[in-house]
Amino acid sequence: MESFLIKGGVPLRGTVDISGSKNAALPIMAAALLTDEPCVIRRVPDLSDTRFMVQILKSLGAEVSFESGTVTVQAKKIRGYADYELVRKMRGSICIAGPLLARLRKARISLPGGCIIGARPINLHLKGFEALGAKIKIESGYVDATAKKLTGNSLFLGGRAGPTVLGTANVMMAATLADEVTVIESAACEPEVVDLANFLNAMGAKISGAGSPTITITGVKKLHGAEHEVIPDRIEAATFLIAAAATNGEVVLRGARADHLRAVIDKLGEAGVSVTLRGKNLVARRGGKLRPVDITTLPYAGFPTDVQAQMMALLALTPGISIITERIFESRFMHVSELARLGADIEIEGPSAIVKGGRPLSGAPVMASDLRASAALVIAGLAAKGETQVNRIYHLDRGYERMDEKLRKLGARIQRVEEKA
Numbered sequence: 510m511e512s513f514l515i516k517g518g519v520p521l522r523g524t525v526d527i528s529g530s531k532n533a534a535l536p537i538m539a540a541a542l543l544t545d546e547p548c549v550i551r552r553v554p555d556l557s558d559t560r561f562m563v564q565i566l567k568s569l570g571a572e573v574s575f576e577s578g579t580v581t582v583q584a585k586k587i588r589g590y591a592d593y594e595l596v597r598k599m600r601g602s603i604c605i606a607g608p609l610l611a612r613l614r615k616a617r618i619s620l621p622g623g624c625i626i627g628a629r630p631i632n633l634h635l636k637g638f639e640a641l642g643a644k645i646k647i648e649s650g651y652v653d654a655t656a657k658k659l660t661g662n663s664l665f666l667g668g669r670a671g672p673t674v675l676g677t678a679n680v681m682m683a684a685t686l687a688d689e690v691t692v693i694e695s696a697a698c699e700p701e702v703v704d705l706a707n708f709l710n711a712m713g714a715k716i717s718g719a720g721s722p723t724i725t726i727t728g729v730k731k732l733h734g735a736e737h738e739v740i741p742d743r744i745e746a747a748t749f750l751i752a753a754a755a756t757n758g759e760v761v762l763r764g765a766r767a768d769h770l771r772a773v774i775d776k777l778g779e780a781g782v783s784v785t786l787r788g789k790n791l792v793a794r795r796g797g798k799l800r801p802v803d804i805t806t807l808p809y810a811g812f813p814t815d816v817q818a819q820m821m822a823l824l825a826l827t828p829g830i831s832i833i834t835e836r837i838f839e840s841r842f843m844h845v846s847e848l849a850r851l852g853a854d855i856e857i858e859g860p861s862a863i864v865k866g867g868r869p870l871s872g873a874p875v876m877a878s879d880l881r882a883s884a885a886l887v888i889a890g891l892a893a894k895g896e897t898q899v900n901r902i903y904h905l906d907r908g909y910e911r912m913d914e915k916l917r918k919l920g921a922r923i924q925r926v927e928e929k930a
């Protein structure tokens with residue numbers, strides 16, 4: 510297993526290219542199952558998650574190639590069954606269910622199982638499929654969705670924590686080939702949902718309202734192949750904005766979309782971090798002393814839960830009390846005890862973490878527990894005095910393309926090494 514060895518204390522300086530979005534690419538790759546014609550998807554980040562999706566599409570019978578950021582999928586003849594061994598490796602694979610149900614009128618998918626950041630049930634996905642007329646059976650760890658025909662319907666898709674991103678994606682994809690009209694209320698408004706809707710419309714679907722809480726899908730008989738370039742990864746961009754501030758450096762982000770980052774840029778501004786536009790690029794640097802802030806994670810366009818951990822690393826360096834409340838996932842504070850190993854002073858009170866910031870951090874071996882927690886540990890290690898070893902970086906490789914190379918280009922002293930036994 511690999512680790513990152515980081516010698517901290519170097520301000521990051523220079524330009525970083527932001528990759529395509531993992532969370533947009535995954536459902537868009539799955540959407541290619543909706544047609545037997547070739548689909549070409551560009552700017553797909555080279556990650557273990559996107560490579561898993563390629564494996565899953567191949568296991569369903571699709572022809573797939575993935576070269577230098579371009580994925581080509583042709584799902585001529587496919588089967589509607591995805592087994593546990595593949596699905597358990599990546600929860601995001603649940604988004605093949607909607608396309609399979611739409612195309613084949615059946616889908617047998619292993620239930621994703623638990624996740625370290627929360628229970629993450631799929632009840633809303635199944636509620637959506639049932640509203641379109643599918644029969645759902647759960648047995649031996651598998652969900653079986655079958656339908657003689659799919660018929661459009663109006664449904665409310667809000668849950669305990671508000672809208673569901675992949676649930677909205679799945680029901681939207683299932684409805685593209687249903688008879689009549691589907692209206693999804695309390696739909697997720699994330700840019701990744703909009704990007705998927707744009708790809709589906711390029712395939713001949715009739716979708717309006719993506720990006721708003723009400724999405725309308727008028728079913729069509731057949732979809733055709735299409736070409737699409739995935740949006741930039743707003744979570745990767747946010748991670749680099751925060752790393753620039755945490756190391757008191759100045760970083761230029763090439764290819765990021767400022768309009769997808771409003772809540773993050775606004776909160777960073779409150780914390781004393783200046784994020785400005787220079788031409789088309791975003792530039793981040795400290796605008797003076799860092800200030801404590803309170804954060805509550807919310808569905809888009811609120812503050813993203815996928816940036817909560819990285820922001821906590823910055824606030825651990827910031828003198829004063831900051832309160833971070835996690836409203837989307839029940840147990841997304843796994844990074845707290847690891848940040849404490851670097852010297853941070855953070856207490857958990859129910860859904861909130863009370864960060865008593867300002868204590869200098871010092872390097873130590875730490876353990877990554879999930880994708881965004883590992884990014885927070887890398888940021889803290891870059892700001893800490895001495896050497897930090899971040900273990901189990903396979904978590905990080907799931908969602909960050911060549912992170913160590915990109916950081917080295919910004920002057921960071923970071924190496925990918927074999928984990929010491």
Ligand code: EPZ
Nearest residue numbers: 532601629630631632633634668670673674675815837838
């Ligand atoms: C997507 O997950 C992202 N993953 C997650 O990013 C992200 O954290 C999440 O959206 C929220 O923004 C991908 O796009 C691949 P949800 P998703 O369904 O769709 C509850 C990362 O770091 N819920 O919007 O699985 C659920 O438990 C990952 O890149 C139900 O109760 O998340 C959660 O509390 C981590 N029933 C809330 O809704 C359901 O049927 C939001 O989950 C579905 C969800």
